[in-house]
Amino acid sequence: MIMKGVDPVPINFTLPKMKCKEEGCNHVWFARKNGEITNCPRCRSTNWNHGVKVFVTIPTVTCPKCKHVFSPRKENIRECRICKQQLINKGKKGNKK
Numbered sequence: 001m002i003m004k005g006v007d008p009v010p011i012n013f014t015l016p017k018m019k020c021k022e023e024g025c026n027h028v029w030f031a032r033k034n035g036e037i038t039n040c041p042r043c044r045s046t047n048w049n050h051g052v053k054v055f056v057t058i059p060t061v062t063c064p065k066c067k068h069v070f071s072p073r074k075e076n077i078r079e080c081r082i083c084k085q086q087l088i089n090k091g092k093k094g095n096k097k
């Protein structure tokens with residue numbers, strides 16, 4: 001791995017994770033936008049959570065180097081898209097109960 005002499009800077013976030021409760025689906029996914037989760041992206045069921053409404057807020061991350069603010073699409077992001085600063089997410093599962 002090429003480090004370019006720059007150590008990864010720790011950031012901290014967790015993405016809202018959904019799990020479809022429809023039988024035979026059990027799809028797990030990360031929410032992509034704020035608001036109500038209306039259906040499962042895999043089976044399209046609107047009853048994915050057995051009628052329980054779920055509202056999510058996507059976290060935003062500020063790059064420690066260039067202060068660029070962005071919404072991560074995945075938890076294991078490796079670098080800032082703008083300044084290419086290497087980042088490491090410390091907020092991955094296990095941190096929170």
Ligand SMILES: [Zn+2]
Binds near residue numbers: 025027040045048
């Ligand atoms: Zn589903």
Ligand SMILES: [Zn+2]
Binds near residue numbers: 063065067080081084
């Ligand atoms: Zn940056």
